Amino acid sequence: MGSWLDETLTWGNALLFFLWGVILLAIVLGFVTYAIFFERKVIGWMQFRIGPNRVGPWGLLQSVADIAKLLMKEDTIPRKADRALFILAPALAYVPAFAVLAVIPYTQKLYFADINVGLLYYVALSGISTIAIVLGGWSSNNKYALLGGMRSAAQMISYEVPLVISVVGVIMMSGSLNLRTIADQQGDWFWQWNFLPQIIGFVVFVIAAVSELNRTPFDLPEAESELVAGYHVEYSGFRFAFFMLTEYVYVYAIAALTTVLFLGGWHAPFPFLDWVPGIIWFLLKFSFIVFFLFWIRATLPRIRIDQLMGLGWKVLLPVAILNVFLTAVYLELFVK
Amino acid sequence: MSDEKEKELEQSAEPKSEEAAPAEAAPAEATPAAAEATPKPAAESAPSAPAAPAVDPEREAKLKAAAEARAARAAAKAAAEAGGEAPAAAAPAGAGGEVDPEKAAKIAAAAEARAARAAAKAAAEGGEAAPAEPKPPSPKQPQLDEAAALIRASVAEDAIEEAYINELNDHMPTLVIRADRLVEACRLLKTRTGQDYTYLRNVSGVDYETHLEVVYHLVSLNSKNELAVKVKTNREQPGIPSVVPVWETANWNEREIYDLLGIDFPGHPDLRRIMMPDDWVGHPLRKDYVPLDPEV
């Protein structure tokens, strides 16, 4: 795939890129469907119950039924809502979620874009979704939605900072912002992957990532028991489906990013397991991270907004900066 | 309880006495000695009968009349049976002969017991066969007297309309206080050492058809003493000063009473309806309340 990028852009090539994009979209949508299903199942098992098992064999068609329901619902727009912004917000939230997937390398050969500033591209685009959430909350003309939107904006902005800074250590060690290079450079043994040398950065990254995703324990913007769904309370039908889609595509993106940055991408944990194709390792690590996110959701209670802000600015940020400093010292003393 | 049991006793007494009478050959001549023999032991056992609970005076009068009538009948019957059966028991073989002497003795004993019971009950309720024992003083009487004296001394001489012991309710001391002296009296009850009724458990409003009443139930957390305070007010312009300045917990209780019974509480910080919708007309818990929709 990468070699195609070096060729001149002909109509044929363009069509090929477009088709690959559609295939990725299909894969991502399939992932979202079954991630929602498995989330319900896994959380159910952790709560001593079964989860959906009626629709289709073993309940596998449950998400399909849910999406079909959402598509068939009435498209309501509150009378006093700002129509243009109301309609724009879900789309604006979704587009960056999908666009950031371009820079994720799946294996040595399988990647969509080879941008030298891939990580920066990721972080920049994911910020646009924050704007969309505030827009959705504001344009709904509903106090609960507004509160939810404001909380969400505050939360996401506060956690972008430690998220990015925690990755700086990785960047320093790999010497590049290019995600392919970062994944490549991680060694063949699992203790050479970035999560151990950069353990502090890894922990900060995981916490900040869960917060970026608006998932429990940081799911204040959609705190069901307080704000009754927060910023998407007025959305129903397919527009609501878009917000859900955004959240789960971001889960995909963050899981993929974590795998690439910290867990060695497509490398096998031991060199003698090299014969297993890299994509399988990628998928296994990716699945583990997704499971870990579900696990946390089933287990932990929610953090309060002021405690959340305190955690982000007063704990995670200094720790991330400390990590950068330690990495710099290490590199200066032992590597140079 | 007493009505049914007595009816049962009477019913069971009737058929048995019909059995016993023809069995006796001796005429039913009431010998005064025999007749008095039975009430005397009954009278001795009367003081040991438990004191009747405090009852409504009219019910008391009715019971008294009924008891007297019963006592007269029972005494006559007892005399007849006792008089007839004592010689029958003494000379078992001589009386008739178709009657089993044991059976006759048992019937005699049963009749005596019944007579004794009936006489004892008559004595307890009517108090005519034996001198009536005065009720023992309630153990909570000193507590009541202390509270009443305190209020009379510190608030006003006429602040207390009535002070009595509610025996039905574990002898709870009850004070009926005048409405205009209520808040001061309550403050005393809450803060004075020895009184210390810091916990207001319950505030109820009651609609007696002639007047309205509010009852406050207090308890002291340290000594576990209880006290009930009642305040009466009229139906046309019901108003009782609010005790919210004394016990904050009265706030919503008084609002509920205002809402459902229509009693006004001047001095309440926020008197508005609490259960019914804000624009409701009428006070549902009153006895003369006519609902908007009688079919409901």
Place this chain on the structure above:
Amino acid sequence: MIRTEELLLNVGPQHPSTHGVFRIIVKLDGEVITEATPVMGYLHRGTEKLAEDLNYTQIIPYTDRMDYVSAMTTNYVLCHGVEKMMGLEVPERAEFMRLIVMELQRIASHLVWWGTYLLDIGAMSPFLFAFRDREIIINLFNELCGARLTYNYMRVGGVKWDAPVGWIDKVREFIPYMESKLDEYHRLVSGNEIFLARIRGVGAYDAQTAIDYGLSGANLRSTGVDWDLRKAKPYSIYNRFEFDVPLGKNGDCYDRYLIRLEEIRQSLRILKQAVEQFPSSGDVMGKVPRVIRPPAGELYVGIESPRGEIGVHIVSKGKAEPYRLKFRRPSFVNLQILPKLLVGETMTNLITILGGIDIVVGEVDC
């Protein structure tokens, strides 16, 4: 200068966390509450007015529906009040049955409170664990009296149904199971950092305020006041059993949380003793006249329900129907402190504090 406006927000009456149909009108300055006004009456069904036309046995099903999470204690307070007025004696076996079901009900009610409280705070799983255990208790009640929630079990003078064969053994088996589960719940939740940060120090008040506001139950005991009606004014046969009354210190939500969980443990202790001393035979209904007519007079009696002191004030004119029947509902009285506690708190803490008071709206509105 930036001009900010106060936001008027309506929490409820339809809201996942208000524990029923209950509304709070909140004035917000950003995220901070400046004033909170509870509005209730959405579930007012006129029980007290209805009671004036029904005889005492007919009122018992109404008491079930007042505090539907803890119906046995509400049943009991009415029956106890009438029995006291009439001076009736309840047979031994009936008293034991009453005590056992009331303590089981206390455990069930606290489990519901625990599960829903944690659900409000954001943890989804303990809700399901709590209901799994409550299901065992509910099944026991179902076997006993045919109903899962509104039992109509107590009668004036005793209880309606005797324990079926093997029921007491099932209760006996439940006790160690619940004890082990309680330890598990403590390990799972009570030490969680996020949970503690959410709950500690929130909604604190002192003992004087609590007494002034007439709070009862865990709300009062969390400030250190030792007032549990099972010990202070013993009723039924509680004075025969040994149990402790857990007390708190700070009067905050965390203390109330720990007290309620500890009360489950103490209830299990009482149950263990009661099951051992259970009389093997006896009536479950005393000698009661066919028509229940308390003598004229009035009476107030209060007992310890899981929420606090539930009391009944009966004014009788000697008839089969009460002249006036007033229920002193703990949720109604405990809720009065909410507006005071909410001033200066954030919206999130509103849910934490409201959940910590443990209300049932059926009881608030009666």
